Amino acid sequence: MAENRAFKAYVSDGIESLKLVARLSWQRNLTAWFYVPIGIIIILLACFGVNSLIGLSSVSFPASVACLIVLFFGLMICDMIIGDRKTRALVNIIDIPAGWALRYINIFFTPSFVLLPLSPSISGVEVGKIIAVFLIGFFVVVAITAWLVRVLQLITGSSKRAMTERAEEMGREDDAIPLSQVSSSRQDFQVTLPSGMTTPSLTSGTSTPGIREDIANDLIAPRRTQDPSRIRGTGGPPETDFSVQDSRPPSPPQQTPLPLTRPQRWAAFINRNFDRLTYLILFLFVGLPIYYATGYAMPAQLTFNVLAYFTALALPPKWRQFLHPVLVSSAITVLGIWILSLMRGESLDQVLGSYKTGTDYLDLWHGRKNLSIPGAGDVFGSVLDASIVALALPMFSYRQELRRHFFAIVIPNVAISIGSLFGYPVLCYAIGISSTRSLAFAGRSLTLALATPATKNLGGDVNTNAALAIMSGIMGVLVGQRILEWLRIPEGQSDNLAFQIGRIVK
Structure with missing residues (x-):
């Protein structure tokens, strides 16, 4: 009973x-x-x-x-x-x-990292070369951009006063x-x-x-009740200054509210945790049954990817400075959907192939067969x-x-884009990086929406280009301000300069 x-x-x-x-x-x-x-x-x-x-x-x-x-x-x-x-x-x-x-724009970038295992095989030496070119190029581009923007600021007269306004x-x-x-x-x-x-x-x-x-x-x-000794009129120390008398009646003593039921x-x-619980329910009771009953993996993979992103966001703030949610959630997603696919006897390439089939809303609404x-x-x-x-x-x-910083934004933007287009591919190919990955560096300074079609038109590796573009944004958030400090940008100008560089170097 x-x-x-x-x-x-x-x-x-x-x-x-x-x-x-x-x-x-x-x-x-x-x-x-x-x-x-x-x-x-x-x-x-x-x-x-x-x-x-x-x-x-x-x-x-x-x-x-x-x-x-x-x-x-x-x-x-x-x-x-x-x-x-x-x-x-x-x-x-x-x-x-x-x-x-x-x-939630970060979670929409995760497919670029989830699909990296599908990229053509690459040697460790080439990976090291790509990382070296990326890191050195990032610091060089930021330095050039910072000083170019700074010079244009002095020429055009834009300064901290603009941010004050x-x-x-x-x-x-x-x-x-x-x-x-x-x-x-x-x-x-x-x-x-x-x-x-x-x-x-x-x-x-x-x-x-x-x-x-x-x-x-x-x-x-x-909240816990206040210390009675700090509440006037309820037993605290008497007032010693009578030069100013308060005509207001003494406030009643604060009482501890009843705890939540x-x-x-x-x-x-x-x-x-409403969103997390919702996606967890969809994953367990919608995604998994559909996946194991019909083989259609989208509901299970999508909800699991979202849960992985929420898990990455739950990391302590200090950890997230280095373990970016995009990278962490992508790694969790790859591992998770691979484990789910093993229960159906599928390989990692097969499950990643179903993760992104290349059919987007434009294809569906255009009625392509x-x-x-x-x-x-x-x-x-x-x-x-x-x-x-x-x-x-x-x-x-x-x-x-x-409007105020138009020239300080546009001129470095165009200069860096042209330099990336003609400089990166030649340098990468000269040090032994494959041609398709070298061409992926051509869109290094473009936003992902423009870099993807540009890389396709050049015949470069889209996955490499997407990873470069996203990692550039992550690096800018993590070390962008520190680079300005290393460059000894005046403290009064660093915030204003970071605003402009953020629109040039992702």
Whole structure:
């Protein structure tokens, strides 16, 4: 009887916690699991339309980058015509899917590393040469770019004053936002305690996007009561200065709120890990049954890849400085899907072949025949186009900096791109790197969206090029600021210079 009562109590508390989560976080989950997918589809439809228009000409250009340019200048025109306030309201709407796509852009890069085992065999000596060229070239390019930008700064007169003006503009923009707009954009997940007090939630921004939205995603236990000796009027030391008398009545002593109940604790855990639990359920009860029953691996591989990325994000911040989530999640994904494939008697090459079959949304919507079923890598690659389009929002946000430092950004950008195109392949081939991998270095200074088609047109190795482009971004985050310090860039100019170099060297 006691066991039955305990079991019923656990079931009752579980149902109560689920009701609590559903009642207090339904808006967040509705946005994350309904509005965001619809917005992503709309962005991809726009890319599909632009791709169809580009296909009418003989020019090869990524539709996602074209949409990025169109969206950026479209927002600029809207800002001039309808004003800043209405434009920011439009940006907040676009940011629902775009903010999500930018927040998770790292996971869409993982297929490039997951597929590295499919690259042609390479000797250890050649790997060492590639790493050496990459590292030396990275530091040389950053140094050249830093000093070139610095010289152009001095010539054009752009300096720390530009960043100060930007800070003042940001402050004016924040002051212009009505208080009701800010408060209405927050969806706080709170639990009313028996004592009538509420527990404020922590914000993580892992599900619902928004430039000015911070979505509460956690329940926290109440803070401990204050030390009575530090509370005036409740037994603390008497006041010794009577020159200023406080007419306000003494505040009542603070009381320790009652602890969270078991359903409230469970609701806090579920809400804090809602995305992880959702993908875990999909992996165990949807992906694996489909994979082992039909052989279609996409649901299992995609959900496992997402879980691997969440695992990589759970590493301590100090570790993530060196163990980048893209690299860690890619390694976990390769190992995991290989183990899953061994249970079906498949080799690593076979399972990676099903991970990315080369069929993206453009192929499907164009109605091309004899297509393979898309894999997890194809899904990530498709959504990556939405992330590239979404880059128009931070560009619009920093439009004043782009205008002020136009020459300091464009001139080094063009110079480094031309140097990479004609310098890297010759140098790599001369020291014994294969021709296809040497040509992959030609797009070293391009963003991945442009580097991929450029490398294909040159006949280079796309996987090598993708790894180089992504590793460049990772290196910039890890050591970019330190390189500026080693170059003895003036401290007042380092942040301003890093802003510009970040748009030149990925």
